[in-house]
Amino acid sequence: MNAIQQPSAIYLADYREPTHWIDETHLDVVIFPDQTRVTARLKITPNAARAVSELVLDGEGLQTQAIYWNDARLTQDDFDECDGKLRLKQINESGWLTTEVIICPESNTALEGLYRSRTMYCTQCEAEGFRKITWYLDRPDVMSVFTTRLEADQSLCPVLLSNGNLVASGSLPNGRHFATWHDPHKKPSYLFALVAGQLSCVKDQFVTASNRSVAIEVYVEPKDLDKCSHAIDSLKRAMRWDEQNYGREYDLDIYMIVAVDDFNMGAMENKGLNIFNTSCVLASAATTTDIGFQRVEAVVAHEYFHNWSGNRVTCRDWFQLSLKEGFTVYRDAEFSADMNSSTVKRIEDVNLLRTAQFAEDAGPLAHPVRPASFIEISNFYTLTVYEKGAELVRMLATLLGPEYFRKGTDLYFERHDGEAVTCDDFVASMEAVSSRDLSQFKRWYSQAGTPELIVSSQYSEAYKTFRLTIEQRCPPTPEAAEKAPFHIPIRVSLLGAAGALPLKLANQAVGDLPEDNTEMILELTKSEQTFEFAGVHERPVPSLLRGFSAPVNLRYAYSETELITLLMQDTDLFNRWSASQELGVLAVSNAIKAGTCELSGDWVNALQANLQRDDLDPAVMAYMLQIPSVNYLHDRFPETDILTLHQTRQDLVRRLALSLADALREKVLAYDMRQPYEVSAAAVAVRSLSNTALLLLAEAKDPLALRESITRFKHANNMTDQLAGLRAIARCQSDNVVKEHLAAFYSQWKDEALVVNQWLSLQATRDEADTLVAVQSLTSHPCFSWNNPNKVRALAGAFANQNPGQFHRDDGAGYEWLANVVLKLNQANPQLAARLVTPLTQWRKHGQRGQLMFSQLQRIQGATLSKDVFEVVNKALT
Ligand code: 0A1
Ligand code: ZN
Numbered sequence: 001m002n003a004i005q006q007p008s009a010i011y012l013a014d015y016r017e018p019t020h021w022i023d024e025t026h027l028d029v030v031i032f033p034d035q036t037r038v039t040a041r042l043k044i045t046p047n048a049a050r051a052v053s054e055l056v057l058d059g060e061g062l063q064t065q066a067i068y069w070n071d072a073r074l075t076q077d078d079f080d081e082c083d084g085k086l087r088l089k090q091i092n093e094s095g096w097l098t099t100e101v102i103i104c105p106e107s108n109t110a111l112e113g114l115y116r117s118r119t120m121y122c123t124q125c126e127a128e129g130f131r132k133i134t135w136y137l138d139r140p141d142v143m144s145v146f147t148t149r150l151e152a153d154q155s156l157c158p159v160l161l162s163n164g165n166l167v168a169s170g171s172l173p174n175g176r177h178f179a180t181w182h183d184p185h186k187k188p189s190y191l192f193a194l195v196a197g198q199l200s201c202v203k204d205q206f207v208t209a210s211n212r213s214v215a216i217e218v219y220v221e222p223k224d225l226d227k228c229s230h231a232i233d234s235l236k237r238a239m240r241w242d243e244q245n246y247g248r249e250y251d252l253d254i255y256m257i258v259a260v261d262d263f264n265m266g267a268m269e270n271k272g273l274n275i276f277n278t279s280c281v282l283a284s285a286a287t288t289t290d291i292g293f294q295r296v297e298a299v300v301a302h303e304y305f306h307n308w309s310g311n312r313v314t315c316r317d318w319f320q321l322s323l324k325e326g327f328t329v330y331r332d333a334e335f336s337a338d339m340n341s342s343t344v345k346r347i348e349d350v351n352l353l354r355t356a357q358f359a360e361d362a363g364p365l366a367h368p369v370r371p372a373s374f375i376e377i378s379n380f381y382t383l384t385v386y387e388k389g390a391e392l393v394r395m396l397a398t399l400l401g402p403e404y405f406r407k408g409t410d411l412y413f414e415r416h417d418g419e420a421v422t423c424d425d426f427v428a429s430m431e432a433v434s435s436r437d438l439s440q441f442k443r444w445y446s447q448a449g450t451p452e453l454i455v456s457s458q459y460s461e462a463y464k465t466f467r468l469t470i471e472q473r474c475p476p477t478p479e480a481a482e483k484a485p486f487h488i489p490i491r492v493s494l495l496g497a498a499g500a501l502p503l504k505l506a507n508q509a510v511g512d513l514p515e516d517n518t519e520m521i522l523e524l525t526k527s528e529q530t531f532e533f534a535g536v537h538e539r540p541v542p543s544l545l546r547g548f549s550a551p552v553n554l555r556y557a558y559s560e561t562e563l564i565t566l567l568m569q570d571t572d573l574f575n576r577w578s579a580s581q582e583l584g585v586l587a588v589s590n591a592i593k594a595g596t597c598e599l600s601g602d603w604v605n606a607l608q609a610n611l612q613r614d615d616l617d618p619a620v621m622a623y624m625l626q627i628p629s630v631n632y633l634h635d636r637f638p639e640t641d642i643l644t645l646h647q648t649r650q651d652l653v654r655r656l657a658l659s660l661a662d663a664l665r666e667k668v669l670a671y672d673m674r675q676p677y678e679v680s681a682a683a684v685a686v687r688s689l690s691n692t693a694l695l696l697l698a699e700a701k702d703p704l705a706l707r708e709s710i711t712r713f714k715h716a717n718n719m720t721d722q723l724a725g726l727r728a729i730a731r732c733q734s735d736n737v738v739k740e741h742l743a744a745f746y747s748q749w750k751d752e753a754l755v756v757n758q759w760l761s762l763q764a765t766r767d768e769a770d771t772l773v774a775v776q777s778l779t780s781h782p783c784f785s786w787n788n789p790n791k792v793r794a795l796a797g798a799f800a801n802q803n804p805g806q807f808h809r810d811d812g813a814g815y816e817w818l819a820n821v822v823l824k825l826n827q828a829n830p831q832l833a834a835r836l837v838t839p840l841t842q843w844r845k846h847g848q849r850g851q852l853m854f855s856q857l858q859r860i861q862g863a864t865l866s867k868d869v870f871e872v873v874n875k876a877l878t
Contacts, residue, residue: 007867009373012319018137019052020091021045022144025189027134029114031121031152031196034106036114037065040134042144045094055091058131058138060084061113062101070095086135099135108132109787109828112378117262119221120197121157122275124268127318127377130189140315141420143186150196151178157196159219163187163271165253183271185251186418188314193270195219195258202228206236206250209243214250219258220282223751227282230293230679231257231300238301241335246409248308257281257300261753262788264831265381266299269306276303279754279790285677285718287752290684292719297339302332313416318377322369322445323423325381326389330397333390340681343573344619350548350574353391355632357383358553361450362635363842364876366477370423370445375871378831384448391551392444396427398489398521398549399441400434407433440525441487448477451486453524455556459539465506466494466536468544471528472552478875488524491549493571494533494540500571501540506532518571519546541565546572560586564606573620580607580624585636587652588627592640597651604659611663619685622692625660627652630804638845646804650699650767657700665704667693673711677718691724698728705732713741723758730766746783756783757794764798767805772813775799786824789832796821800839807839812852815840819856823863830866837869841876 024043029036044055064081067074069088080087088097108115113132114123123133131138148162154177160169164183171177199219206214216235218228235255242248252272263277280299283292309331310324337345360366360383367380369389374380397405412429423445431438451474458467470490474483493500500518504510522531541562545554558566558579563586566579583603591597610616610624628636633645657664671690677683694712697705705728713725722745729741742763749755760783764775775795778784784791800807800818807814818840825833837860843853854877861873 007375007870009375011373012317012370013372015317015319017047017049018139018142019047019050020055020137021047022137022142025136025144025146027146027148029133029148029150029194031105031150031157033156034104036103036105036121037100038103038134039098039100040136042097042099042136043094044091044097046092053090053092055088055097057086057088057135058084058128059086059101059135060132062103062132062135064135065100065102066098067100068096068098071098084131101134103133110830111262111264111789112831114194115262117260120159120195120199120258120260121152122195122197122258122260123193123270124264124275125192125270126190126268127321128190130192133192136189138189139317140188140190141317143188143314143418143420145184145186146192147180147182148192148194149178149180150194151176152196157198159195159197159199159201161193161195161219161256161258161273163191163193163273183252185271185311187271187311188420191269191271191311191314193268193273193275195273195275198222199258200225202232204232204236206239206255208239208249210249212249212253214239214252215254217254217256218281219256220278221259224259224278224282227284227287230283230288231276231281231296234297234300235304237297237339238304238335241301241338242305242308242331245334246308246331246406246413248413250307251312255304257303261790264789264829267303269303269310271307271311274303276300277790279757282754287719287749287755289720289723289758290679290687292754293679294336294340294684298332298336301335302328305331305335308413312418313413314420316420316422318374318380319370319372320422321377321380322385322389322392323421323426325386326369326391327393327426329386329390330393333394341617341619341685343577343617344623344681344685346547346574347577347620347623349387349390350578351629352383353387353548353551354635355629357387357551358450358635359631359842360384361388361448361477362475364478364844364878365838365841365872366448366479368446368448368479372446372479376830376834376867378868379834379871388551395444395489395550396430396438396441398491399438399487399523400430400436404434405430438487440485443484443486447474447483447486448479449474449483450551450553451483451488452553452555453488453490453545455542455544455554457542457556459536461539464534464536466533466540466542467530468492468522468533468542469528469530470522470524472524473527485525485527488550488552490522490524490544491519491546492522493519493543493546494536495543495565495569495571496538496540499569500543501536501538504534506534521549543570543572543575545575545578547574548578558582560600560602564602567606567624568609573617577620577623581628584627584652585633588633588637588645588648591648591652592637592644597648597655599652599655599659604656607656608660608663611660611667617685618689619681622685622688625656625692625696627656634845641849642804642808642846643810646808650805653696654700657696657702661697661700661702664693664697665702668697668704668708673715673721674717687720687724691721694724694728695731698732701732709733710741713745719755719758723762726762730762750783753783753790757790760784760791760794761798761802764795765803767803769806771799771803771806772809772817776817786828789829792821792825792832792836796836800836808846808849810849812849812856815853815856819860822860822869826860826863826866826869830868833866834868834872837872837876841872843876 022042026041028039105114105116112129150160160179162181167182169179200222202218204216257274259278259281261278266280267276283296305328309327408430427438451472454471456469503520563579563583570576630646709728716722822833822837840853843850
């Protein structure tokens with residue numbers, strides 16, 4: 001695209017039902033090297049509600065060979081093919097449309113549609129990839145029953161898979177073979193999938209609550225057969241959990257998962273045939289970290305849960321993407337919370353939200369959870385649609401309570417099974433079961449931006465009342481300058497000297513109080529509201545927004561003493577962590593003001609006391625030791641230069657490590673590295689605290705870290721510990737020792753692509769003056785490939801997003817290199833390129849330095865851009 005032919009936006013307000021339906025889809029896919037022939041036979045019915053006779057199909061990069069209407073071949077006069085559309089006049093009654101096209105998966109580097117990855121052919125159709133396979137009404141509200149015949153060379157592609165059940169297969173002349181799959185469930189084209197290639201399979205089975213047996217098959221390259229068991233166990237746990245918590249059973253006889261190395265995202269929920277990025281399905285103790293194991297469990301569950309929230313009930317149009325994604329992320333988060341530590345899961349999710357989603361919501365790409373327009377839908381698979389969308393569902397669950405929420409989801413699935421619906425339909429089900437008016441709540445779907453809650457309090461000794469005055473403000477975002485007030489659930493407690501106090505609002509009858517009334521949900525609906533608690537016999541410390549009950553920025557002028565009270569005594573463990581983060585923010589603030597970094601003794605003592613408690617989850621303790629990320633700090637101190645913040649933070653980390661050195665050493669030494677590896681929450685927590693302690697000591701160049709980093713690297717019996725050792729080495733050892741161990745790690749793991757990605761990331765995130773040069777030269781390393789998104793993300797993504805010290809170099813070389821990467825990938829893989837450019841879009845936050853980012857964006861804008869990159873860069877520059 002160039003400036004003359006600018007891509008244009010499409011709008012939610014323009015939604016119309018399709019002009020035609022496709023009741024049946026019969027595909028015949030014949031694979032030959034460099035040439036795949038796709039014949040599609042579609043049963044078309046005009047949509048009476050539209051009464052439009054012209055049928056306009058979508059297609060991209062297809063070489064059309066022939067078109068037939070009810071078996072009569074059409075001539076050039078009967079149709080018009082232009083700009084990705086095939087127009088057929090006068091389709092007024094039902095009939096069969098047949099098209100024949102040729103495509104070339106081997107040259108598809110965008111990884112959308114049908115493409116080749118190593119030893120296999122596979123597809124990625126969400127959101128609009130199906131149009132790269134055949135002519136179609138490629139929109140989610142057109143649902144069809146698919147029958148797919150695949151044909152290929154038997155030795156090159158022994159495995160042939162598609163959605164649903166295998167109904168026929170056999171040999172053909174010339175060493176070829178075929179397989180025919182039939183999916184009885186109607187589905188939109190974005191859920192279509194096929195796989196053809198050389199794959200090995202691990203089989204298992206699951207018996208559903210109603211006693212049906214489901215075959216589980218996981219397809220991987222033969223070398224990875226030993227890394228499937230964690231995914232299979234996770235899948236079975238997710239299947240059971242969905243039966244028990246949402247009453248949802250699986251609905252086909254077979255559930256297949258295929259692992260592919262070249263994939264733009266984490267995984268894809270195609271009906272009965274999930275396709276996974278290898279990074280989200282393969283796991284073994286030797287090659288995968290604890291975080292990796294937990295990610296596999298979460299993503300496997302996420303894709304499984306989509307079978308109901310996404311596949312059985314799907315989206316009417318792509319503006320409703322959060323209908324399936326927000327709900328499914330909420331479901332997978334609750335699943336992970338149940339399988340592991342719920343506090344740790346909440347801390348991780350809130351960290352992501354506050355550091356990355358809030359930044360998105362405050363930048364030029366901010367959009368509502370249900371956007372009103374887009375140029376390229378692939379750009380809207382965002383933290384806002386996924387993570388903030390999940391927070392909206394969580395708030396609904398909080399407002400309704402667990403029983404009504406479950407009734408609401410039951411009604412939603414029952415009402416809309418087999419339909420393509422909207423976010424409004426979801427909320428309507430919640431309203432129907434609870435008789436609550438959620439019309440104001442729905443503003444969360446249409447207004448972007450993170451509301452700020454400004455809270456103040458007043459205690460009256462004389463009247464024994466405690467008042468909380470809460471004001472909400474939402475900053476302007478691209479779609480609207482003025483925001484109407486949100487409906488915000490705020491979970492609160494009041495802490496007294498002996499624990500949480502019983503709560504009673506001044507206007508509340510005693511009979512209305514629940515039995516355990518030490519916690520309450522305040523519903524803020526106005527711009528400003530005051531809540532008065534009665535019978536408060538001592539001045540309390542308010543514990544606000546417990547469990548992060550709403551995605552907002554909370555501002556309350558806590559004193560350090562109050563924060564320490566929360567850190568030590570809050571009965572909500574999440575809020576104890578939250579207080580630790582606020583103490584970190586306070587320390588940074590003091591350091592910026594004073595120009596030097598003096599640590600508060602009270603804070604250090606509190607952390608020390610927590611480190612000694614044995615009733616505190618070690619994983620939560622590990623998170624309490626983390627100073628908030630530079631990105632989060634930059635949100636809190638927007639006027640301070642990012643490098644100043646980075647250095648202040650580093651200084652603080654070192655001082656904290658020095659002050660806590662004895663307690664940290666104890667945690668390092670108490671850890672028994674020889675214990676057999678286990679991924680239970682308890683075992684993960686112990687490793688997490690011990691490795692966090694090691695890394696902190698390494699920052700302070702503590703003698704124990706010098707010794708222990710090497711020991712941990714050499715004698716680890718799992719990847720979590722080995723990588724922790726290597727990270728600590730990188731922080732505390734001399735350059736030669738670091739190089740030597742990096743080389744040793746590579747030679748040990750060079751055949752394990754996913755481990756090599758960790759090796760690349762570690763080098764890309766080193767805060768050293770020569771890191772950029774090292775990163776550039778790693779792009780010529782034999783392990784690296786520009787065609788593999790995991791490799792690009794491990795190197796360029798990690799450098800730009802996780803290395804503030806070097807990405808923001810004063811000379812702008814970090815920005816320039818990232819822009820080069822974006823330009824290199826712009827046409828080859830537009831989705832990946834558009835994601836990588838994101839850090840540059842934050843240029844407005846960076847003052848003088850931002851001008852360097854701005855000029856790189858302009859340089860990108862000057863090139864012939866893909867739609868994806870065009871949209872991001874243009875929004876960032878306007
Ligand atoms: N629906 C998938 C995510 C996904 C989206 C787009 C993709 O290609 C552009 C691939 C996967 C999920 O939520 O897991
Ligand atoms: Zn999803």
